Amino acid sequence: MRAIFLIALREYAENAKTKGFWIGLFLFPVIIFASIFVQKALEESTPTRHFILVDQSGLYGTSIREDIAKTYRSDVARALGEYVQDHGVNSVEQHLPDPEKLSADLLDGMMAKAESVMGPEMDAMFTPAGIEVMLTQMATASGGLVEDRPPFEMPKARFQEVSLPIEYDADLPIDELAKILRPYLKGEKTITHDGEQIQLFAAALLPRDIQESIDRPGMAGLLKMAADQESARKAEADGEAIARKGGQFWAANLADADLKSRIQRSINNELHHTELVLRGLDADAVAEVNETSLSLSSLDPKKDEGKEEVSMADKIRQWAPVGFVYLLWIGIFTISQMLLNNTVEEKSNRIIEVLLSSVTAAELMLGKLAGIAGIGITMIGVWMGSLITILKLSSGPEAEIPNVLLDVLLGSGLIYWFVLYFCLGYLLYAGIFLAIGSLCNTIKDAQNMMGPIMVIMMVPLITMMFIPKDPNGTLATILSWIPLYTPFTMMNRAAADPPMFDKIGTLVLLVCFTFFTLLMVGKVFRAGILRTGQPPKFRELLTWIKS
Amino acid sequence: MTDYTLELRNVSKTYGDFTAVDDVSFAVPKGAVYGFLGPNGAGKTTTIRMILEIIKPSSGEISIFGSSSALEVRDRIGYLPEEKGLYKKMTAWSIIAYFATLKGMDRRSAKRRAYELLERYGLKDFADSKTEALSKGMGQKVQVLASIAHDPEFVILDEPFSGLDPVNQEVMEEVIRDIAARGHTVLFSTHVMSHAERICDQIVLLAGGKKVLDDTVENARMVIPRKLRLESASDLSFLDRMDQVLRMVPIDERGDAIPEGSGPAGNLWDVHLSDKAEPIDVIEQCLKEGIHLDRFDYSPPSLHEVFVHLVGDKAKEASFR
Structure with missing residues (x-):
């Protein structure tokens, strides 16, 4: 031994x-x-994506801009929450009641609530003064904020629209605009925004005739598809560049598709909305319907009765x-x-x-x-x-x-x-x-x-x-x-x-x-x-x- | 009855068809310094491993401190294997202390003892060095010290002198003498006869797995005839007729025998004496004959000569096998 x-x-x-x-x-x-912190750091270090939006149709610009603003406001709301959590007097003991509920579903819920941050009365809240008010309100729940706290910093915007340089006419045909913007998108030229030289990340170009390229179900859709293919073939045979139809999203960075999907989602939401209104539905009712949702809960038969919900855990x-x-x-x-x-x-x-x-x-x-x-x-x-x-x-x-x-x-x-x-x-x-x-x-x-x-x-x-x-x-x-x-x-x-x-x-x-x-x-x-x-x-x- | 530390009775070890050790018996009395001699491949290391019960003999009995199992009395035995190696990353003192604790010493005294030994044998400055930083000779000394740190009553050293420079060989001899001075028993193998000659009480000579000789150093020397070397311009043939002289061999300048018929004998002769003869008998005879001797050399035969005489052929055979 x-x-x-x-x-x-x-x-x-x-x-x-x-x-x-x-x-x-x-x-x-x-x-x-x-693996825990680098992810966070990477997220924070992603620079603001500057983009140019040219909406010649005048149909989608508003909704896209509104959505981008919404994204930013929910970021601000979240940052406020974190700030109060970090510097609230009682926040150390304050644990969320059930961490299991903090799932992806909850995140969706927060996004939905962000809808309500868009009303005109809300605009006032996202001014510096409004933010102070919000901060005070949120802090009361945590028993006030501690004395020696750093000042609240507004989060960096994830997306920022910049205007087309004034020397160019926004009414030029899309293909020409694209040609003009190419060097900016490739990083060869910088654009001036708020007196600063910045790199252009993307350009979303929506032509006047964008509505003509809507894909539709049924015979009409098939006919359109056939016509498009025919014209593409012809263009190829004649040795011409294929005439692109519909909206265009230009970006040199293919990996970060976040902006594109956001813009696309805005466009489609708006499209659905107008189509519904066209069909004689009440605009407010449509907006309301859009807010409704149903979800399926995941259940696990192996768990105790009454507690079958599948959580993140x-x-x-x-x-x-x-x-x-x-x-x-x-x-x-x-x-x-x-x-x-x-x-x-x-x-x-x-x-x-x-x-x-x-x-x-x-x-x-x-x-x-x-x-x-x-x-x-x-x-x-x-x-x-x-x-x-x-x-x-x-x-x-x-x-x-x-x-x-x-x-x-x-x-x-x-x-x-x-x-x-x-x-x-x-x-x-x-x-x-x-x-x-x-x-x-x-x-x-x-x-x-x-x-x-x-x-x-x-x-x-x-x-x-x-x-x-x-x-x-x-x-x-x-x-x-x-x-x-x-x-x-x-x-x-x-x-x-x-x-x-x-x-x-x-x-x-x-x-x-x-x-x-x-x-x-x-x-x-x-x-x-x-x-x-x-x-x-x-x-x-x-x-x-x-x- | 003599008190034997170690006794081997008809011990053999075979590996398949090969017999490494063949019916070897000998006994090491308590307190003796026993030399274990033999050419390469004679079976020395195998015998030592059997004594330590690292491997089991195929037949025969081994008794150590009266026990048939070396493991039972292992704390009283110290062992230095033939191939030397140490943990590279351990310091000199910790390796000595580690082996001492394995032999039953407590950690504190083992550490003290390690430092003591390192100081006594000139390695004080290297006590805290990792063994990989030591020279080969120093490493070997550390290993020797590791094998005797627990002050064993019986020390078995397999080739303790190999790889040491002459100065350190003397240190090694001193180590062995120190152990013997404490009344402890030493068995060591070597093929350098001068060491055995200087420090052994008794030797066992092994060749081809068989015991060839087991005797005191004095007696071992008697195995081969004593020789006188004479130089004289005169005719010495009268010596050949003496009873005390076995034969006369003419030799050349280098001491090699001149074969018969390969030229005239010179002035140099080797005179082989019989057992009872004394060198003085030859001198007396020469004086009586009125012979002028230019040279008269007498030295008793060395173990080296005995070794070569007894196992020379076998050793050559073994090394070319």
């Missing part, structure tokens, strides 16, 4: 001193941290195991690799002989297993701890995802399964790696033997993303019953309530398999550890195991 402890202690101490261990330790929290719970599987995989193979390297080191410089004159092979093996397990537990512990800390730090009413993640992490039983599967998976793979290490004199030998193991190891990584979609399907079930994959697959399925039979059965199988693997590894280890020269032939290996 004492010898096992001493060996474990040395393994732990020596591995804890390596750079790789510390890098691994810190890399994970850094990545988590980055449920979705995260469904996918959280993937994260755990990944951690499991990284954790197990990082430390098994350490074990392999150490064993080969001891073997290649013959320290093993001194060790074996002091301890038995079994003691050596168990000590090494225990020491490296300690490293693994430290690593996983630090990872979990930092994950929880980061989530706690970034949680709050405004950050729904960290809240839910935290809830899933601490509230569900996943973490216990994770620890269990980590230990068993580690023992199994570490045993195999230890056997390989005991057979090889150099890292190169070991790498050759690792080849097939690597291939086997890749399977859980590949299936990791598929299994949650069909957690109790055939593939998942088969993989669960292969002991080498049990820890990963069952972890993957953990959130989907696999049948009890699978849960217990695979666990028992895994425990037995691990036990017998370690027994065999013990024999191979004892025989292999003193062996020099070439790794043994497979047949030789079998005789060791049988002996």
Whole structure:
């Protein structure tokens, strides 16, 4: 026992001193941290997109401009909310009643409410003075604002319209306008706005005859399509440029399609509205109808009666195991690799002989297993701890995802399964790696033997993303019953309530398999550890195991 | 009855068809410094591994401190393996202390002992260096110290002198003498005979897995006849007729025998003496005959000569196999 402890202690101490261990330790929290905050930072750092809107038809400009203004006002409202949250007197204790409700649905709701921020009486509220008033009103709920707070800053506008340079006539044909704007859009020229030189992001050009290119259902639509194709073919045959019809959206940046979809949505909303009015409907009624909506709630039959609603947390719970599987995989193979390297080191410089004159092979093996397990537990512990800390730090009413993640992490039983599967998976793979290490004199030998193991190891990584979609399907079930994959697959399925039979059965199988693997590894280890020269032939290996 | 620290009785080890150690028996008395000699491939390391129970003998019995299992008495044994290696990233003192704790010492005294030993054998300045920063010889010294840090009653050193410069070889001899001075037993293997000659009480000579010799250094020297080297312009043939002289061999300037019939004998002769003869008998005879001797050399045979005499052919065979 004492010898096992001493060996474990040395393994732990020596591995804890390596750079790789510390890098691994810190890399994970850094990545988590980055994935949460970089996204936020990127969002904030996206510059204001300046665009030119030329609406020759005069039909859509107003609604587009209104929508853009709406977007900005809801941004301001949100910024006010965050500001009050950050600097309110009572806001620290003030948690939203149910973080699960803070889902994408809620965001839609906020957008809908933004409609009401458009009335003429609302215009006054979004002046600097109005904002002060709003701030005071909102702050009363949080018990006022703290004294030493920075002043409220208006958020940066996401989209900003700039006017066409005055030297150009907005009534020029669209194609000519496009030609004029080309150098601006390509970034070769800048445009003046509010006395500043800015880059033009996009130009939306709506021609006088835009209504002629409306796609319609039925015969009329088909006829129009045929006519368009015909004219396109003719243009091609004559070697002329194809005459484009309808509105045009010019932008050099293809990745950020946000502005385009907003403008397109405004146009279509407006179009639907006028079409309905054309058909003799009351304009106010139409506007009202447009505000109505119905939604489908997602329900989960596996949940308790009365609480079947699928929340954000449920979705995260469904996918959280993937994260755990990944951690499991990284954790197990990082430390098994350490074990392999150490064993080969001891073997290649013959320290093993001194060790074996002091301890038995079994003691050596168990000590090494225990020491490296300690490293693994430290690593996983630090990872979990930092994950929880980061989530706690970034949680709050405004950050729904960290809240839910935290809830899933601490509230569900996943973490216990994770620890269990980590230990068993580690023992199994570490045993195999230890056997390989005991057979090889150099890292190169070991790498050759690792080849097939690597291939086997890749399977859980590949299936990791598929299994949650069909957690109790055939593939998942088969993989669960292969002991080498049990820890990963069952972890993957953990959130989907696999049948009890699978849960217990695979666990028992895994425990037995691990036990017998370690027994065999013990024999191979004892025989292999003193062996020099070439790794043994497979047949030789079998005789060791049988002996 | 003598108190033996180690006894081997008819120990053999075979690997398939190959017999590495063939029916070897010997006993190391308590407090002795025992040299374990033999050419490369003689089975020395295999025998040592069997003594330590790292590998099991195919047949025969080994008794160490009266126990049939070295593992049971492992805390009383210190072992330095033939191939030397250390954990690269550990410091010199921590590696010595680690092995000492594995042998049952508590951590605090192990650490103190490590520093003590490093200081005594001239490695004080390197106590806190990682072993990868040490030279080969220093690393080896650290390893020797690691094997004796727990003050074992029986120390087994496999090739302790290999890779050491002459100064450090002397330090190594000193280490061994220090252990012996404490009444502890040492068994060490080497193929450098001068070390064995200087520090061993007794030697075991192994060749081709078989024991060839097991005796005190004094007796071992008697295995080959003593030789006198004489130089004289006169005829020395009368010596050949003496009872004490086994034979006369003419030699050349380099000391090599001149084969018969390959030219005239010169003035140099090797005179092989019989067991009972003393060198003074030859001198007396020469004086009696009135012979003028230009040179008279006598030195007892070295272990080196004994070694070459006994196992020379086998050693050559082994090294070209």
